[in-house]
Amino acid sequence: MALQEEFEQQGVWLFKYRGTLPVLILLIGMGIYAYAALHPELFLIQDPEIKNYFLLFCVAISLFGQYIRAYTVGHTPKNTSGRNTGKQLADTLNTTGIYSTVRHPLYVGNFFMWLGPALLTENTWFIVAFVLFYWVYYERIMFAEEQFLRRKFGDVYTSWAEKTPAFIPSFKNFVKPKLSFSWKKVLKKEKNGFAAIFIIFCAFDVIAEFLKGTRDFNIYLIVAAAISIVLYLILKALKKSSLLKLKEDR
Numbered sequence: 001m002a003l004q005e006e007f008e009q010q011g012v013w014l015f016k017y018r019g020t021l022p023v024l025i026l027l028i029g030m031g032i033y034a035y036a037a038l039h040p041e042l043f044l045i046q047d048p049e050i051k052n053y054f055l056l057f058c059v060a061i062s063l064f065g066q067y068i069r070a071y072t073v074g075h076t077p078k079n080t081s082g083r084n085t086g087k088q089l090a091d092t093l094n095t096t097g098i099y100s101t102v103r104h105p106l107y108v109g110n111f112f113m114w115l116g117p118a119l120l121t122e123n124t125w126f127i128v129a130f131v132l133f134y135w136v137y138y139e140r141i142m143f144a145e146e147q148f149l150r151r152k153f154g155d156v157y158t159s160w161a162e163k164t165p166a167f168i169p170s171f172k173n174f175v176k177p178k179l180s181f182s183w184k185k186v187l188k189k190e191k192n193g194f195a196a197i198f199i200i201f202c203a204f205d206v207i208a209e210f211l212k213g214t215r216d217f218n219i220y221l222i223v224a225a226a227i228s229i230v231l232y233l234i235l236k237a238l239k240k241s242s243l244l245k246l247k248e249d250r
Helices: 003-016 022-038 048-074 105-120 124-153 155-163 183-189 191-212 219-238
Strands: none
Touching: 003 124, 022 105, 022 124, 022 191, 048 105, 048 183, 048 191, 105 124, 105 191, 124 155, 183 191, 191 219
């Protein structure tokens, strides 16, 4: 099998599990963080005050990734840029808004969302391994997606792809989004990611404190995680209600 077909097959398979396989890396990171909590000398940052600021920085990195995803999803039409895992979907080709600056904005957002917890470990080797894993993992997925789009949209796709970078944004050719921003779409599609950010950071802190036996939990993370869970449950309950019903669903 030629590498082109092999990469595409790998990408299609990874696409189906792109929301679950990275969890394995997260669990490894959590284990590294817990081990370092038992051996504090392994942490790069020793000053408690600086450590608190660094935690905020890591959370901000993840929230920045969530913002990229929210901005992307909020400006896109139905059956594009979603969390579908069964198969590729693209009724139309997105080429305006954030898609005029980068071809895979959702994966850019994912990178920053996962980068936050990776940085929190303060383990240089793990952070480097995470970046390499993400590169190889999502490179295959992006390749498979682009093969699908190339076949479906032909020259329209290749013309757009030639002037739009794959992963590192370029704003010189920015085009205003065709569709207005939809908060309803964001609340329906991105509630999982927002809740996951605070739950993950809270889990890092709680597990480390339990292992140390200090029980000096970060109350702000616990409150933020609790609020995000409540919001998730509310939005989940309202998902099919008229309050969050989108025009294209009517």
